[in-house]
Amino acid sequence: MGLxxxxxxxxxxxxxxxxxxxxxxxxxxxxxxxxxxxxxxxFKSTICVNLAQHxxxxxxxRDKKEITIIIPCTEGSSGRTTNVEAHPLCDQLDYLGGIxxxxxxxxxxxxxxxxxxxxxxxxxxxxxxxxxxxxDLEGSAIFKDNEYQEQTDTPLHNRLDYxxxxxxxxxxxxxxxxxxxxxxxxxELRDLWKxxxxxxxxxxxxxxxxxxxxxxxxIATQHPKNINSxxxxxxxxxxxxxTEFTFRGRFAKQDxxxxxxxxxSQKVHQMLRWLISNYGYNVDxxxxxxxxxxxxxxxxxxxxxxxxxxxxxxxxxxxxxxxxLEELKGQVYADxxxxxxxxxxxxxxxxxLKQHARKICIAAFDSATTGRMGLVFYQELSEDEYLGKIVxxxxxxxxxxxxxxxxxxxxxxxxxxxxxxxxxxSYDEIIFAVYGKDRGDKSYTTLKKxxxxxxxxxxxxxxxxxxxxxxxxxxxxxHPMGFMDKNGKFSENDWRKSVNISCALIRxxxxxxxxxxxxELEKERTDxxxxxxxxxxxxxxxxxxxxxxAEKQDTRTTNALKLMSAFQVKPYSTWGQLYNQxxxxxxxxxxxxxxxxxxxxxxxxxxxxxxESNTPLSPLYLLGYSAQNRALLKKDKTEQSEETxxxxxxx
Amino acid sequence: xxxxxxxxxxxxxxxxxxxxxPITRVGGEKFSYQVPTYQAIKGILESxxxxxxxxxxxxxxxxxxxxxxxxxxIRPIKMGGGNELxxxxxxxxxxxxxxxxxxxxxxxxxxLTDRNENKHHNIAKRSIERGGRxxxxxxxxECQAYVEPxxxxxxxxxxxxxxxxxxxFMLHGxxxxxxxxxxxxxxxxxxxxxxxxxxxxxxPNSPVIKRRTVFEEQIVKEFVIGQNxxxxxxxxxxx
Numbered sequence: 001m002g003l004x005x006x007x008x009x010x011x012x013x014x015x016x017x018x019x020x021x022x023x024x025x026x027x028x029x030x031x032x033x034x035x036x037x038x039x040x041x042x043f044k045s046t047i048c049v050n051l052a053q054h055x056x057x058x059x060x061x062r063d064k065k066e067i068t069i070i071i072p073c074t075e076g077s078s079g080r081t082t083n084v085e086a087h088p089l090c091d092q093l094d095y096l097g098g099i100x101x102x103x104x105x106x107x108x109x110x111x112x113x114x115x116x117x118x119x120x121x122x123x124x125x126x127x128x129x130x131x132x133x134x135x136d137l138e139g140s141a142i143f144k145d146n147e148y149q150e151q152t153d154t155p156l157h158n159r160l161d162y163x164x165x166x167x168x169x170x171x172x173x174x175x176x177x178x179x180x181x182x183x184x185x186x187x188e189l190r191d192l193w194k195x196x197x198x199x200x201x202x203x204x205x206x207x208x209x210x211x212x213x214x215x216x217x218x219i220a221t222q223h224p225k226n227i228n229s230x231x232x233x234x235x236x237x238x239x240x241x242x243t244e245f246t247f248r249g250r251f252a253k254q255d256x257x258x259x260x261x262x263x264x265s266q267k268v269h270q271m272l273r274w275l276i277s278n279y280g281y282n283v284d285x286x287x288x289x290x291x292x293x294x295x296x297x298x299x300x301x302x303x304x305x306x307x308x309x310x311x312x313x314x315x316x317x318x319x320x321x322x323x324x325l326e327e328l329k330g331q332v333y334a335d336x337x338x339x340x341x342x343x344x345x346x347x348x349x350x351x352x353l354k355q356h357a358r359k360i361c362i363a364a365f366d367s368a369t370t371g372r373m374g375l376v377f378y379q380e381l382s383e384d385e386y387l388g389k390i391v392x393x394x395x396x397x398x399x400x401x402x403x404x405x406x407x408x409x410x411x412x413x414x415x416x417x418x419x420x421x422x423x424x425x426s427y428d429e430i431i432f433a434v435y436g437k438d439r440g441d442k443s444y445t446t447l448k449k450x451x452x453x454x455x456x457x458x459x460x461x462x463x464x465x466x467x468x469x470x471x472x473x474x475x476x477x478x479h480p481m482g483f484m485d486k487n488g489k490f491s492e493n494d495w496r497k498s499v500n501i502s503c504a505l506i507r508x509x510x511x512x513x514x515x516x517x518x519x520e521l522e523k524e525r526t527d528x529x530x531x532x533x534x535x536x537x538x539x540x541x542x543x544x545x546x547x548x549x550a551e552k553q554d555t556r557t558t559n560a561l562k563l564m565s566a567f568q569v570k571p572y573s574t575w576g577q578l579y580n581q582x583x584x585x586x587x588x589x590x591x592x593x594x595x596x597x598x599x600x601x602x603x604x605x606x607x608x609x610x611x612e613s614n615t616p617l618s619p620l621y622l623l624g625y626s627a628q629n630r631a632l633l634k635k636d637k638t639e640q641s642e643e644t645x646x647x648x649x650x651x
Numbered sequence: 652x653x654x655x656x657x658x659x660x661x662x663x664x665x666x667x668x669x670x671x672x673p674i675t676r677v678g679g680e681k682f683s684y685q686v687p688t689y690q691a692i693k694g695i696l697e698s699x700x701x702x703x704x705x706x707x708x709x710x711x712x713x714x715x716x717x718x719x720x721x722x723x724x725i726r727p728i729k730m731g732g733g734n735e736l737x738x739x740x741x742x743x744x745x746x747x748x749x750x751x752x753x754x755x756x757x758x759x760x761x762x763l764t765d766r767n768e769n770k771h772h773n774i775a776k777r778s779i780e781r782g783g784r785x786x787x788x789x790x791x792x793e794c795q796a797y798v799e800p801x802x803x804x805x806x807x808x809x810x811x812x813x814x815x816x817x818x819x820f821m822l823h824g825x826x827x828x829x830x831x832x833x834x835x836x837x838x839x840x841x842x843x844x845x846x847x848x849x850x851x852x853x854x855p856n857s858p859v860i861k862r863r864t865v866f867e868e869q870i871v872k873e874f875v876i877g878q879n880x881x882x883x884x885x886x887x888x889x890x
Binding site: 001002004237239256257366372375379457 | 672673681737740743818819821836863865
């Protein structure tokens with residue numbers, strides 16, 4: 001099935017959770033994270049007007065900070081800019097207060113057509129028709145001092161600065177027999193509005209919807225924008241381009257080219273907006289989202305529990321109130337996005353994912369221009385396939401990596417702890433290794449977007465890992481002197497990270513091309529590149545040890561690292577140079593017998609002619625370097641612990 | 652798969668394919684369906700060999716390679732001049748086997764004398780052997796494709812034991828004005844499903860197809876044998 005069919009299906013499965021506010025943080029409801037009912041939108045409001053049953057003004061209050069509420073909207077008002085299109089229930093003072101006659105008229109006519117016999121709607125209609133709202137609000141001292149004009153000699157009513165108050169959002173409560181109804185929260189009014197919109201059908205011929213294939217009630221003439229908040233004006237479906245005719249060809253009119261049911265369009269967009277705002281993985285205008293579609297409701301509860309464990313340290317912004325919303329999460333399985341996000345961010349054990357079984361959709365969107373967003377990647381996978389691919393990626397691309405884990409428990413001191421793990425680098429880490437640190441410019445973001453998509457295609461589309469990325473990463477890592485911190489000093493941490501990520505990519509690349517290269521040092525391996533890499537590591541370590549003994553370890557970088565870039569291009573002649581420079585350190589270490597014999601051991605492994613050849617090294621040499629380096633460090637650690645156990649004092 | 656006496660089969664492959672979903676196409680950001688539409692295959696076959704005398708009917712298509720997509724940034728030309736930017740998503744490395752046959756176009760009775768089934772069938776087969784008479788492309792012009800004869804069902808395909816895969820409601824094809832009584836332009840949709848890599852297309856007149864008439868009473872190009880059309884009996888092959 002296509003993306004649109006799946007979104008439609010997902011929305012219908014989530015029927016129970018629609019309209020319930022998600023994400024409560026500090027008592028503030030984040031309505032953006034709420035799955036909106038169809039034909040509704042979010043609206044910012046600061047003023048609440050309380051009305052009596054028959055439309056008499058009672059009181060008004062003003063919030064310190066504007067709150068976001070869900071209100072009904074018309075097809076036109078949801079995407080209004082400067083045109084006169086009123087929301088039918090709550091709107092800005094501009095529309096309600098008679099400041100702009102045309103707008104107020106539009107509002108009243110929208111409300112009049114809809115209100116029927118509903119007492120709340122009638123009360124609001126009666127009240128707004130009376131045109132006393134601005135006076136009433138003034139009487140209740142709603143406006144702030146700075147919302148008045150400065151001259152004081154004019155009559156009271158003219159002193160208000162309309163420019164400053166016209167954008168204020170107004171909502172209503174209406175008194176009933178035993179209390180007040182918050183009209184923006186009323187289920188009854190929401191249903192009433194849905195019925196009203198669906199009731200005003202506009203079709204003449206019997207047509208079918210291009211998404212579902214079912215009969216169309218009302219044709220959507222425009223589709224919602226603001227699906228991804230970072231590209232607020234971009235529409236996924238756009239078909240009102242009357243000047244450039246992006247749909248030109250066989251068709252001249254929008255309706256010739258496409259028929260989409262208004263209700264379905266609403267469902268698709270509300271669902272996608274919810275998925276993106278809750279689970280989107282954003283870079284600039286690009287967003288990646290993954291979710292599952294399933295109608296098997298019986299196992300949801302259990303599955304929800306499992307995912308809860310899984311997301312333990314990302315759940316801060318997705319924790320929810322209300323059981324129905326939790327149920328939604330079980331049903332839609334949007335947690336997969338959290339998991340995917342974690343997976344994309346690398347540091348996560350992919351095996352935990354093996355416990356669910358659904359159909360997974362992965363979609364990526366991007367906007368080339370401000371007005372439109374395009375679907376740039378879409379894949380539907382069975383659960384097995386999806387997990388298989390993730391696990392596969394993790395296995396193929398894994399290497400020794402370091403992460404900084406934030407403490408999950410508040411009682412522990414707030415310092416992050418260093419975690420060493422074997423895993424796949426995240427997309428952003430790969431981008432760091434390939435292109436360096438974010439310099440905060442536009443071109444970097446573009447590269448980042450491009451690379452993320454490439455990696456996504458590689459992860460889920462069975463593509464070979466791009467060779468250019470491996471080579472660029474290896475090339476960067478071969479220039480340690482290029483890694484500077486803010487003070488212009490060599491930043492060894494950044495460089496080591498870059499080497500490790502490059503090694504992960506090299507492993508992935510070789511896995512697809514020829515063979516799997518093990519993580520640990522292969523003592524018998526006779527590849528020229530690998531052996532030269534090992535030599536470099538030994539030279540580095542030898543010098544380091546000598547510097548350490550002389551207590552000069554932090555004074556400068558080793559010759560091996562300084563010569564690394566030359567070593568990669570001309571290994572044979574650079575090795576000769578490096579070997580000569582090692583002489584004083586060998587002397588300091590009284591001949592450095594262990595390292596010398598290790599060098600001899602490696603030398604023996606070269607096939608005839610390999611060592612003498614001066615051709616550049618392939619990225620594989622980094623793996624040789626890294627593996628040897630690790631082996632030497634490991635040896636150090638074991639010796640140290642043995643010495644400590646013996647109670648000996650080390651120098 | 653039932654074979655007709657005038658059935659032909661061929662394989663078509665290319666590096667990219669773009670069978671745009673009409674829903675995304677209107678905005679200018681094209682996204683490909685996962686599988687070719689009936690109309691795309693018919694278009695390929697019409698590039699290989701076609702005369703107004705006959706109508707090709709696509710019986711089935713077999714998807715040989717795994718379905719993969721690749722997105723590209725494109726710089727299309729604007730109608731009013733200049734360029735703009737868009738993202739297109741293509742299918743990558745596609746390979747299909749097609750089984751099809753032809754029927755006479757009943758709405759062109761003036762070409763009755765051109766209905767030499769055996770000769771048309773043989774010309775079609777020879778055209779496939781030569782890679783088609785005109786340029787062949789997969790869905791969109793920039794996706795160049797290559798046609799070769801093959802036995803439908805031969806060789807290994809990625810989806811051979813895959814079972815059922817549903818693609819949902821999608822475009823089937825277009826009825827052109829010279830292919831129906833009302834001379835109208837209709838679009839057809841159907842629920843597409845693939846079984847073990849094979850999609851069996853319902854014929855355009857099947858009751859499972861949903862049809863929408865977009866334009867009515869269109870003008871149909873006239874063909875007159877001897878004036879702008881050579882009778883198939885007069886066609887002479889190469890020496």
